[in-house]
Amino acid sequence: MSNLNMQTGSVVPKYDPQNPYAYPAFMPSSADSSRRSFHVDDFPVPTVKSEEWKYAPLEKMGSFFMPYDASGETAINIAYSDGSTLDDHVHLHRVTRQELEDDPDSSFIPVDRVSVLGWNAAPQLYKIIITGTLPSALVVTVTSASLSLDSLHLFFTIEKRSQANIIIQHHGQGRLSESIDIRVKDYSTASFAFIQQGDKESQYLCSQRLTVGENARLNHSVITLSGDIARIRMDADFSGANGYLNMLGVYFADHGEYFEHRPYIVHNYPSCTSRVIYKGALNGIDTKSAWVGNALILPQAVGTDSYELNRNLLLTSEAKAESEPQLEIECGDIVGAGHASSIGHFDQEQLYYMESRGIPENIAKKLIIRGFFKELFDEIGILDLGDQLLHIIDTRLEHEE
Amino acid sequence: MSVLTIRDLQAGVKTDTGYKEILKQVNLTIKSGEIHAIMGPNGSGKSTLAYTLAGHPKYEVQAGTATIDDQDILSMTPDERSLAGLFLAMQYPVEIPGVSVSNFLRTAVTQHQGEAPKLREWVGTLNASMKRLKMDPKFAQRSLNDGFSGGEKKRAEILQLEMLKPKFVILDETDSGLDVDALRIVSEGVNRAHEENNCGILLITHYTRILKYIKPDFVHVFADGHIIKTGGPELADQLEDTGYDQYLPEGESESALA
Structure with a gap:
């Protein structure tokens, strides 16, 4: 007790970057530094030193980092998987940027330079509203026609107490900057599957904003099978308690391809569950993948249950995988938070x-x-x-x- | 009528500190229809013999031969040894997630028969075999050994034995970790394969209890990397009474090694 200097009164703890664990509560949270903005100047051009872009082949992606006129050549087709015509469970609107910015349901704000430039350039922006139980899976086919840069924004709203299965598949030869906004409202269940099967020279950069409502469930699957570059960043959080977010990912990269997946989850409401499981196999020469996952559990997210896992199977010694599972726990009263990662051969x-x-x-x-x-x-x-x-x-x- | 002949077999493992010899001059001849039990203390090299014959990459052969009839199996890859008629029921079967028992076995049988079995017949044969091993039909769709209990893994090994119909079967401590009921079911499976296909059996075990169900024609005592005594079934009874201590180097005992 003699070491305590009572005369000086209570010491106000201060964050010390040299000793971050001294006062864990003062450690910087990724939420503090993650920038969201509609202004391109808020995001500098990525370099190899940018944390978010350090794995990507930036030399091949330069055109995505400078303002461009989108070609508008990307074709969108929306249909039920059983061939039946769309009914009144699905409302499709072509909207303007201003309408989306004013839409209280939309929570999309660009998170990086690629997504803000894509947003500014997007000639096609759609809002798709789902109500009730879809009679069949909805299939959205996005087909690129040329290598001229194009951009697309899709906003899905799953209304309260609805059920929907939605497949979004990407085909063709193209360079596409895509932004996806998904809001699953309270007591709804939605399953989304994103399939990337671009042609050999295709480059696909996607930024997703996912919001899961109270007692709602979002099953989110990403299947990346081909393309020169595919990079998908997903920012997910909740808009009520007891939400369930299940994220599955599969990637199978071959000669020279680069696939990157970044699922970021913020637990901002109590008693929500998140599961992230991504598995990739890499074949061929100069093949590369990166996976960066993060779960941030905010102080108010009592009863959170989260787990993230990434496994990589290297089929050749010339393929390379990066895997970074991260976890930021700012709440002491949680059910669980775990992560695992592996990279290995057979x-x-x-x-x-x-x-x-x-x-x-x-x-x-x-x-x-x-x-x-x-x-x-x-x-x-x-x-x-x-x-x-x-x-x-x-x-x-x-x-x- | 086939013969598995092992002559002067010397083998061991490569370790960080160099090669370590385990098998020292093993000699054994097994004919179709014969059941040989190899019994011995822990660490005597019984399992090394099994894995060396079945071509596990960890083990290195230094000298000697092993043949099935006139085929030299030691120069073969593991899959070639299987096609030559050798089957090793492993003590610790490996878990393979996402590969169903049915798909795995059909792929293996296709290799053995040279063509894929007709689907309907295949399902019938597999189900009949599973039923005899008291396995739930759903088992066929489960991932191979993934999350199986110890007993389920051993039954799955015997299921493979029944489907692949090898000429020679090595059972590596198949009895370990089995309760009495599972031991009986697994043993019945082995006896069935023996009766139907007249295969030769090399049964490796530490304990005599499996010999109540699978009756050996010959019993070999294995210690310090080779067979030191051969006899009939009565030798097993003797071991039951006296243990392995008399076969161990002076000053060591089985209980001290354990």
């Missing part, structure tokens, strides 16, 4: 086991890759989408040696 014991049953090594490897993805496809929960995706993987594996 498990030799698994290969041996299969070979010892007469299965040659190359077939055993294909079975392991297929199984690696199948586990997640089984979880997507939109009709037979998992089977369709597995079929795509099977076809790709058949053609590989």
